[in-house]
Amino acid sequence: MAVNKDYYKILGVSKDAPAADIKKAYRKLARQYHPDANKGDVASEEKFKEISEAYDVLSDDKRRKEYDDSRSVFGNGGFRGPTGGAPGGFNFDIGDLLGGLFNRGGGPTTTTGGRSTQARRGADVESEVTLKFSDSIDGATVSLRLTSDTPCSACSGTGAKAGTTPRVCPTCSGTGQVSRNQGGFAFSEPCRDCKGRGLLVDDPCPVCHGSGRAASSRTISARIPAGVRDGQRIRLKGKGASGERGGPAGDLYVVVHVSPHPVFGREDDNLTVSVPVTFPEAVLGAEIQVPTLGGMPVTVKLPPNSQNGRVLRVRGRGVLRKDGTKGDLLVRFEIAVPAEIGEDARTALKKYQEATGNHHPRAELLEAAKGE
Missing domain, CATH: 2.60.260.20 (Urease metallochaperone UreE, N-terminal domain)
Structure with a gap:
């Protein structure tokens, strides 16, 4: 990273932009200027390199802080001593001072x-x-x-x-860098004659x-x-x-x-799966066969009187974490209503309805709605 480059401006984000916004802006620009999408376009290629450099710094919390701190000190001319120059009234090359910080991988x-x-x-x-x-x-x-x-x-x-x-570039003496004085400091930047190569x-x-x-x-x-x-x-x-x-x-x-998977989903380090059950299974309880990703099904005991949407956890059947442990499989049970039922089943349901006539599942809902 370079102190004289505004990485936030390059990515088109504010200086207090959260990591998610920085990532979103980078991905949008990277798709636009990617060399594969702009074959032979040198300007797009350079823009892509610039975008990648900016994201490489701003996506890393530590490097972003170093960059922000350095910009706040040196980005607008740096410190000014009594003589209007650097502290103590002397000039020095900021590139030499911060070479270890801004020339990583050089x-x-x-x-x-x-x-x-x-x-x-x-x-x-x-x-x-x-x-x-x-x-x-x-x-x-x-x-x-x-x-x-x-x-x-x-x-x-x-x-x-x-x-x-x-031949060696006479402007930069082969270093590829030239110094530019600003506010008592000498900032290093790529040589314009050799474009930073050091050679002509x-x-x-x-x-x-x-x-x-x-x-x-x-x-x-x-x-x-x-x-x-x-x-x-x-x-x-x-x-x-x-x-x-x-x-x-x-x-x-x-x-x-x-x-996406046709059966499984993911929440953080956990896998998710929805399993249909019958009404009698939800009311009376049952042992239910549950699929696992890439393995044999496991048996999960569904307790009696389980409500629709109840979630049970199967330990260790989720995503592998960095520490070597695994997340869980979250099983959501959903009551499946048959598309058609026979006459015997209809008769049995009517008897059940009569036997549970005192149960009013919407009573509390309707009462609560009156309060506001």
Whole structure:
């Protein structure tokens, strides 16, 4: 993250936006600017990288706090001492002061022409996958087709035509960064001449046109952990785009979509299921066979005089938690009314109605309605 970037503005959210709003804004923008949806559009690709960078910081509570604190101190010119500059009346490079905080994953430096150039971390890549409900509960290994930037194979990532070599940028001396004075502080920003690469290409590679990067498609296997939720964003470290000049690869973020199950649902770490029962079973009590996800049915004892919608809990038949324990299976019993009944059943029901004539289930409801 960089102190001179407004990540909230990039995602179009307020500075006090809750995590859910930040996630919603990111997903909307990511779909709009994803490289797969804008093939060959360099501007959209850069916008996608910027969006991913902003979300990577704001979705992490610790990094978001560090970013907010740093912006409040340095975002508008920083401290001002008696001379109008930095404390003590001297100037210093804020990039050097906060290098450890704002250059995470920047990687080591390499030497070109006797000068060091900063390695660059690869871009983060995002993909989506749709899982069956059972796979989201048990976990699954999926194949993902990814499109991302990699070093150009024609020039080995140098950006220069075969037989030539790039030269060190004289503006930034190969660092890829230049300092900009503001309020007594020197803020580092990418060099405009070399676009942060630290190198200039006089005779560009005809394949990548001097960028040193090329779009590449690859298929990887990714393990989706057990218990993943619909809409959850999983980070796979180092599975994104390759870095430059020895820099580390970016990360892969996989957004998981879960298909609904015809029988089971989910509430937090619990599975849910609705089981129909007859009226006599609800009144007299019964032992009911209840299905479980991926296993044999279990027998649940329904107590006598159970009301419609009663929920009973089967321990340990839910979703696997991070601590190794499992949630429960919540069984909701619903009284099923037959579409048709025979004459004997009708006669029996009339006798039951006569035998329970003193029971008025709506009396309390009607009385309570009069009170207001």
